[in-house]
Amino acid sequence: MVARSELRRILRLFHPYRGRLAVVGLLVGLSSLVGLASPFMLRAVLDDALPHGRTGLLTLLALGMVAVAALTAVFGVWQTYMSTAVGQEVMHDLRTAVYARLQSMPLAFFTATRTGEVQSRIANDIGGMQSTVTSTATSLIANFTSVFAAVIAMFALDWRLTLVSLAMLPLFVWISRRVGSERRRITGARQQQLASMSAIVEESLSVSGILLGRTMGRSPALVDDFAHESRGLVDLEIRANMAGRWRQSTIGIVMAAMPAVVYWVAGLTSAAGTPLVSIGTLVAFTTLQAGLLRPAVMLLSTGVEVQSSLALFTRIFEYLDLRPDIAEPAQPVALPARAPGAVRFDHVSFGYDADRKVLRDIDIIVPAGTSLAIVGETGSGKTTLGYLAARLYDVTAGRVTIDGIDVRDLSFADLAATVGVVSQETYLFHASVADNLRFAHPDATDADLHAAARAAQIHDHIMSLPDGYDTLVGERGYRFSGGEKQRLAVARAILRNPPVLILDEATSALDTRTEREVQAAIDALAVGRTTITIAHRLSTIRDADQIIVLDRGRVAERGTHEELLSRKGFYADLLVRDTAPVAA
Structure with missing residues (x-):
C-alpha cells in the first residue's frame, strides 16, 4: 500500500x-x-x-x-x-x-x-x-x-x-x-x-x-x-x-x-x-x-x-512533508510604509519543548526609537527573547507585537523589512564584498554601498584592498578579521534600514579596541531606531533607555544603569564580574 x-x-x-x-x-x-x-x-x-x-x-x-x-x-x-x-x-x-x-x-x-x-x-x-x-x-x-x-x-x-x-x-x-x-x-x-x-x-x-x-x-x-x-x-x-x-x-x-x-x-x-x-x-x-x-x-x-x-x-x-512550525498568516496585516517600531513583549513565555521553559511571563514595553538592553547569565534566555521579536521562534504563550500588531499576523516580507538582526557570528558568502552587502538590498547602488560602509567605518579598509568592493571575502569571510566582518554586518544592516534592530552580542568576541570601533558603527546604526541589545559586556549598554536583567527565564530587575546599580542586586553583581581583572 x-x-x-x-x-x-x-x-x-x-x-x-x-x-x-x-x-x-x-x-x-x-x-x-x-x-x-x-x-x-x-x-x-x-x-x-x-x-x-x-x-x-x-x-x-x-x-x-x-x-x-x-x-x-x-x-x-x-x-x-x-x-x-x-x-x-x-x-x-x-x-x-x-x-x-x-x-x-x-x-x-x-x-x-x-x-x-x-x-x-x-x-x-x-x-x-x-x-x-x-x-x-x-x-x-x-x-x-x-x-x-x-x-x-x-x-x-x-x-x-x-x-x-x-x-x-x-x-x-x-x-x-x-x-x-x-x-x-x-x-x-x-x-x-x-x-x-x-x-x-x-x-x-x-x-x-x-x-x-x-x-x-x-x-x-x-x-x-x-x-x-x-x-x-x-x-x-x-x-x-x-x-x-x-x-x-x-x-x-x-x-x-x-x-x-x-x-x-x-x-x-x-x-x-x-x-x-x-x-x-x-x-x-x-x-x-x-x-x-x-x-x-x-x-x-x-x-x-x-x-x-x-x-x-x-x-x-x-x-x-515537513510542516513548518512558523507559518505565514493566510491574511497578513500590513504595517505602515515606515513603521515607528514600538515593540511589546506581552506576557511572553517560550519553551523549546513542553518540559523545558526558557522564558516565563516576560512583559516589556520598548517605545519606538528607544533602546532596550537585555543582560543575564549564560542560558538565562537573552538571545531567545531577542529572536522572538524577529519571529525566528514563536511564543508558546503571550504575544510579541510591533506597533500593536502581533508578529504572527505580519507577512514574512514585512517582518524582515521591519526587524533587522546583527549577531555575534557574522555570516558572509563566498562572494565579493559588494555582493555580500547587496544581499540585504539587491537594488542598492554603488553610492549606497559606499555610504553604508562609511557609516560602519569599513569603507576605507575596503578601498585599500586590491579589488576594492569586488574583493572576494573567502569561505565564511575568513579573509577578514572579526571586527571587519562585524562592521560589514553593520553596513549590511544599514542598507536594510529596519526600524527595529536586534543586536545579539555583536561585540562580545572582539578585543577592546576593535569593540570600540564596531560599537561606534553600531551607535551610528542605532540612531532613530528601536534597538534591542543582547549584551555580554555591560560596558556597551550603560546608555540604554532601559535595561532588563533575566534570571532563569524571568525578569529579575529592570531600570536604567544608574537605577540598577544603586539597588546592588543582580545587575550590580554582573557588573562587578564584568569589570573584575582576570587573574594572571
Missing part, C-alpha cells in the same frame, strides 16, 4: 507535463507499430520474393525495411529529447520544492539537523533519481507498447508458439518484484551512508573544521573516520549491484533459450511430416519473439529500478 501511494505521488509529479508525455507516448506507439512491419516484410522476402524470383517485390521490401529503420531512428531521437526535457523539468521542480520547503523551516530544524544531511538530500538523493525520472516514463511506455504489439503480431503468426513463449513471464515478474524490494532496502541504507559522508566532508573540510582538526592533532583520526564511512559505502554499492543478479541471470538464460525451443518444436513437427509453420513464418516469429523478449526484460529491469528509486523518493518526500 505504501509503494502504491508513493507511485501515485510520483506520477503526480509528471501531471503538469501530461501534454508532452502524451506526445512522447504517441511517438513511442508509432515507432513500435512501424517496427512491427519488418518481420512481416521479412516473411514475404523468404516465402514469396526469393523463392519465386520476384525482384521488383524484393526491391520494394528491402526499401521498406530501410524506411522502417529510418523512421524508427527519427521517432527514437525525438522521443528521447522530449522525455529527457520532461524528466529534467520534474527534477527542477523537486529541487526547487525541497529548497523552498527548507527555507520555510524554523531555526530549530537547522539547529537539530546536520548541514551535510540537508545537502545530501538535495544533491545525492535527487541526483540519484535522475535516470529514473528522465527515462523511466519513456522506457515504460516504449517497452510496454513494444511488448503489446509484439504479442498481437505473434498471435497473428501462430497462437500455439505464442503461448509457449509467454508461459514463463509470470515467474519472471515475480522474480523482478523480489529483486526490486531487496534493492530498495539497500538503496535506502546507501543514501543514508552518503548523507553521513556529506556531513563529515561539510564539517571537517570547512575552514573551521580544518583549523580545529589541525590544532587538535585530529586530522589522521578524521581521515580514518572518513575511510570507515567510505568503506561502508563500498559494501553497500556492491550489494546494490549484485542484489538479485543470479535470479535475473536465470531470466536471461531462459529467454535466450526460447527461440531454440521454437526451432526445436518446429523441427520435430517437420520431421514428422506435418510442418507447424513455414520457414518464413518461423523466422518472422523468432524475430518478433526477440522483439518481445528484449522489451520484456527491459520492462522487468525498469520495474526493479523504480522499486529501488522509491527509497530515494521516500527520503525526498520526507522533507517535502
Whole structure:
C-alpha cells in the first residue's frame, strides 16, 4: 500500500507535463507499430520474393525495411529529447520544492539537523533519481507498447508458439518484484551512508573544521573516520549491484533459450511430416519473439529500478512533508510604509519543548526609537527573547507585537523589512564584498554601498584592498578579521534600514579596541531606531533607555544603569564580574 501511494505521488509529479508525455507516448506507439512491419516484410522476402524470383517485390521490401529503420531512428531521437526535457523539468521542480520547503523551516530544524544531511538530500538523493525520472516514463511506455504489439503480431503468426513463449513471464515478474524490494532496502541504507559522508566532508573540510582538526592533532583520526564511512559505502554499492543478479541471470538464460525451443518444436513437427509453420513464418516469429523478449526484460529491469528509486523518493518526500512550525498568516496585516517600531513583549513565555521553559511571563514595553538592553547569565534566555521579536521562534504563550500588531499576523516580507538582526557570528558568502552587502538590498547602488560602509567605518579598509568592493571575502569571510566582518554586518544592516534592530552580542568576541570601533558603527546604526541589545559586556549598554536583567527565564530587575546599580542586586553583581581583572 505504501509503494502504491508513493507511485501515485510520483506520477503526480509528471501531471503538469501530461501534454508532452502524451506526445512522447504517441511517438513511442508509432515507432513500435512501424517496427512491427519488418518481420512481416521479412516473411514475404523468404516465402514469396526469393523463392519465386520476384525482384521488383524484393526491391520494394528491402526499401521498406530501410524506411522502417529510418523512421524508427527519427521517432527514437525525438522521443528521447522530449522525455529527457520532461524528466529534467520534474527534477527542477523537486529541487526547487525541497529548497523552498527548507527555507520555510524554523531555526530549530537547522539547529537539530546536520548541514551535510540537508545537502545530501538535495544533491545525492535527487541526483540519484535522475535516470529514473528522465527515462523511466519513456522506457515504460516504449517497452510496454513494444511488448503489446509484439504479442498481437505473434498471435497473428501462430497462437500455439505464442503461448509457449509467454508461459514463463509470470515467474519472471515475480522474480523482478523480489529483486526490486531487496534493492530498495539497500538503496535506502546507501543514501543514508552518503548523507553521513556529506556531513563529515561539510564539517571537517570547512575552514573551521580544518583549523580545529589541525590544532587538535585530529586530522589522521578524521581521515580514518572518513575511510570507515567510505568503506561502508563500498559494501553497500556492491550489494546494490549484485542484489538479485543470479535470479535475473536465470531470466536471461531462459529467454535466450526460447527461440531454440521454437526451432526445436518446429523441427520435430517437420520431421514428422506435418510442418507447424513455414520457414518464413518461423523466422518472422523468432524475430518478433526477440522483439518481445528484449522489451520484456527491459520492462522487468525498469520495474526493479523504480522499486529501488522509491527509497530515494521516500527520503525526498520526507522533507517535502515537513510542516513548518512558523507559518505565514493566510491574511497578513500590513504595517505602515515606515513603521515607528514600538515593540511589546506581552506576557511572553517560550519553551523549546513542553518540559523545558526558557522564558516565563516576560512583559516589556520598548517605545519606538528607544533602546532596550537585555543582560543575564549564560542560558538565562537573552538571545531567545531577542529572536522572538524577529519571529525566528514563536511564543508558546503571550504575544510579541510591533506597533500593536502581533508578529504572527505580519507577512514574512514585512517582518524582515521591519526587524533587522546583527549577531555575534557574522555570516558572509563566498562572494565579493559588494555582493555580500547587496544581499540585504539587491537594488542598492554603488553610492549606497559606499555610504553604508562609511557609516560602519569599513569603507576605507575596503578601498585599500586590491579589488576594492569586488574583493572576494573567502569561505565564511575568513579573509577578514572579526571586527571587519562585524562592521560589514553593520553596513549590511544599514542598507536594510529596519526600524527595529536586534543586536545579539555583536561585540562580545572582539578585543577592546576593535569593540570600540564596531560599537561606534553600531551607535551610528542605532540612531532613530528601536534597538534591542543582547549584551555580554555591560560596558556597551550603560546608555540604554532601559535595561532588563533575566534570571532563569524571568525578569529579575529592570531600570536604567544608574537605577540598577544603586539597588546592588543582580545587575550590580554582573557588573562587578564584568569589570573584575582576570587573574594572571
